[in-house]
Amino acid sequence: MNIDPREWQAQESAKTAVWNGTPTTDPLAARYVAVMQALAQPPTPELAPDFAATIAREATRRARREARFERASLAAVLAAFVIGAIGVAATQGGDWLHAVTASLPLPDGPMLQWLALVAVCVGLSWCVPSRVGVH
Amino acid sequence: MHDAQSCPEDRALARAALAGRPGAFERLVRTYQGLCWHIIVRMVRHPEDTRELCQETFLRVHQCLHQYRGDSALKSWIGQVAYSVAKRHLERRRIPLLEPSADADGLASALEVGDGFDLEGAFGDTQIAQHLQAAIDALPPLPRTLLTLYHLEELPIGEIARITGVAEGTIKSHLFRSRRQLRERLESRVGVVA
Numbered sequence: 001m002n003i004d005p006r007e008w009q010a011q012e013s014a015k016t017a018v019w020n021g022t023p024t025t026d027p028l029a030a031r032y033v034a035v036m037q038a039l040a041q042p043p044t045p046e047l048a049p050d051f052a053a054t055i056a057r058e059a060t061r062r063a064r065r066e067a068r069f070e071r072a073s074l075a076a077v078l079a080a081f082v083i084g085a086i087g088v089a090a091t092q093g094g095d096w097l098h099a100v101t102a103s104l105p106l107p108d109g110p111m112l113q114w115l116a117l118v119a120v121c122v123g124l125s126w127c128v129p130s131r132v133g134v135h
Numbered sequence: 136m137h138d139a140q141s142c143p144e145d146r147a148l149a150r151a152a153l154a155g156r157p158g159a160f161e162r163l164v165r166t167y168q169g170l171c172w173h174i175i176v177r178m179v180r181h182p183e184d185t186r187e188l189c190q191e192t193f194l195r196v197h198q199c200l201h202q203y204r205g206d207s208a209l210k211s212w213i214g215q216v217a218y219s220v221a222k223r224h225l226e227r228r229r230i231p232l233l234e235p236s237a238d239a240d241g242l243a244s245a246l247e248v249g250d251g252f253d254l255e256g257a258f259g260d261t262q263i264a265q266h267l268q269a270a271i272d273a274l275p276p277l278p279r280t281l282l283t284l285y286h287l288e289e290l291p292i293g294e295i296a297r298i299t300g301v302a303e304g305t306i307k308s309h310l311f312r313s314r315r316q317l318r319e320r321l322e323s324r325v326g327v328v329a
Contacts, residue, residue, distance in 0.1 A: 003311045011314050015286065034260075035317045038267035039286035043176050047168055047189065055190060056161035059197035063155075 145209035153200050164193050170210060171217040173287055177280040178221035180272065188224055192217045207297060214298035218280070225276060232277040263325065270320050278313040281306055
């Protein structure tokens with residue numbers, strides 16, 4: 001539908017007259033005043049007075065619940081990772097130890113070898129953050 | 136008319152709500168609950184559904200507030216969320232956005248009176264307002280909502296386009312046609328009201 005500029009102007013004049021509470025002199029605009037008054041009325045019913053407080057409480061409750069769920073999920077994933085790592089170490093750790101000890105000058109005896117490997121790991125862990133910190 | 140750009144108050148309020156400052160999110164809801172209610176009630180018309188959808192809107196706003204970058208007014212951003220929530224509700228119920236309400240015929244019969252009746256004399260301002268409200272309710276959901284955003288929320292057409300995703304020319308056309316339709320309906324029943 002094409003918009004008739006004259007009638008659009010009359011509609012807008014009626015709207016402005018209703019907003020400003022002033023009468024309109026345009027006869028076509030005057031025919032729109034009742035329509036514009038009706039359109040400026042809020043639909044009923046309105047929201048409950050405590051709506052904002054209720055929603056804010058509910059949003060906070062949900063956010064806390066989601067945060068708890070996220071923490072629990074993270075803990076579950078970490079636990080699964082640790083259990084998996086222990087399982088892999090228990091089943092294949094011996095083979096890895098032999099492979100590593102064969103290629104490194106480590107002391108004799110399994111306990112001493114494990115301790116030496118742990119010392120190497122701790123040393124690396126200590127070195128890496130300090131190197132990162134340099135950059 | 137309101138500025139479509141975000142203001143420092145918008146960003147400050149969003150930051151406060153995101154930081155979880157006491158009362159900040161409640162203040163945000165209180166500021167924009169009228170807009171949200173008006174959009175959704177005009178789209179879906181049922182107060183109970185509207186309450187639930189308003190709740191859904193603000194819970195989504197709370198969840199996604201970190202995505203608000205302050206490019207537009209917070210009012211437009213929340214209006215967009217409310218409009219999309221209401222639109223999806225109508226789509227789920229297979230209610231078209233551009234077809235008259237099912238009870239539009241009921242409106243026509245409610246306004247119908249017998250020949251020879253003194254219509255203009257019988258219709259007072261209150262009755263005219265009631266019948267116009269019924270005529271507004273009988274419009275399709277989209278024009279009904281556009282009229283509300285333009286006349287009740289006093290938003291400029293550009294901002295309504297941002298909220299609804301409807302082109303500005305289309306909005307203007309809907310406004311023009313709906314307002315003329317309302318005037319013609321009224322005048323066909325009660326004569327020229329001037």
